[in-house]
Amino acid sequence: MLKIWGRKDGSNVIKALWCLGEIGIEYERIDWGGPFGGNDDPEYRRKNPNGRVPTLEEEDGFTLWESGAVVRYLCTKYSMGNLCPEDLRERAASDKWMDWSALNQASFNPAYLDHYFRLQEAERSKAAIEEAAEKAKPWFDILDAHLEDNDYVGGARLTMGDIPVGSITHRWMQWTPNRPPHANLEVYYEQLLTRPAYQEHVVEANAPRTLQVQGS
Ligand SMILES: N[C@@H](CCC(=O)N[C@@H](CS)C(=O)NCC(=O)O)C(=O)O
Incomplete structure (x- = not known):
């Protein structure tokens, strides 16, 4: 197996x-x-x-x-023809968001993890979290603008590009203090939340930390 x-x-x-x-x-x-x-x-x-x-x-x-x-x-x-589009250009249009997402993730996720959980409490800094959120905002502006005309990153349905983008979107939505408004991203996230596999592997896996963030 x-x-x-x-x-x-x-x-x-x-x-x-x-x-x-x-x-x-x-x-x-x-x-x-x-x-x-x-x-x-x-x-x-x-x-x-x-x-x-x-x-x-x-x-x-x-x-x-x-x-x-x-x-x-x-x-x-x-999942050829489903999560992996068969058409080469459609596939590339989804695939590019996977590389994009790695850079977006790097702009805030390590700082969030350090300053919410990993560092000793005395070393944690709200300012560092806010600074990371500021760095990530332009990335989410780009995603939000793309989602104006697209339900998912690759177009009308969920494809492989949504996997890294959607994964990291959960932390952005849940862990960002005073999160800036992104109307299209909100709709995208709501759609992802309806998926049982997203609930199990993204929402539930992050839940203990999310509770800690919301309680802090
Ligand atoms: N670029 C690698 C990064 C892998 C990575 O850094 N994974 C983290 C966990 S998300 C890790 O192994 N951290 C050390 C650990 O968990 O012990 C990938 O995307 O797979």
Whole structure:
């Protein structure tokens, strides 16, 4: 059976898991990384020399790291014509949002994680969170403008580009203080929230931290 190595609340692991949830195939997930450790285990490093999560492993020993590559692989293998558009240009129009999303994510997610959870309380800074939100805002302005004429990043339906974009959108919507208005993004997010796989792998996986943010 296909395996995913990675703790279920890692932003990059979430992408692989939501993708698998949308596709609907069986897999095994192994808690790895974060509090579970194992990143430096030599056998794990042979599967993923970066020691990060997620890592995909297939029964014949094929392994794959980098969450974007994992999502592309899964969609191409199991969801051609659906999550992976068959038409090359349609596919590219969705695919580009995956790379875009990695840069958007980098603009705020590490600072949010550090200053909400990872640093000692005395070192946490609301100003650092606000500064990260300011950096991310132009990215979400671009997404919001695109969603004016598109229900999803690739057009009228959910495709692979939505997986990383939608994953990180949840943290932006839930964890951003005084979030600026983005009317189209709100509608997009509401649509994502209706999907059972999004609820399970994005909303529920983030829930303990989201509660902490909202209680802070
Ligand atoms: N570019 C990589 C980044 C992987 C990454 O940094 N993953 C984080 C979790 S989301 C990680 O492994 N952190 C260390 C850990 O969880 O132990 C990807 O997209 O897969």
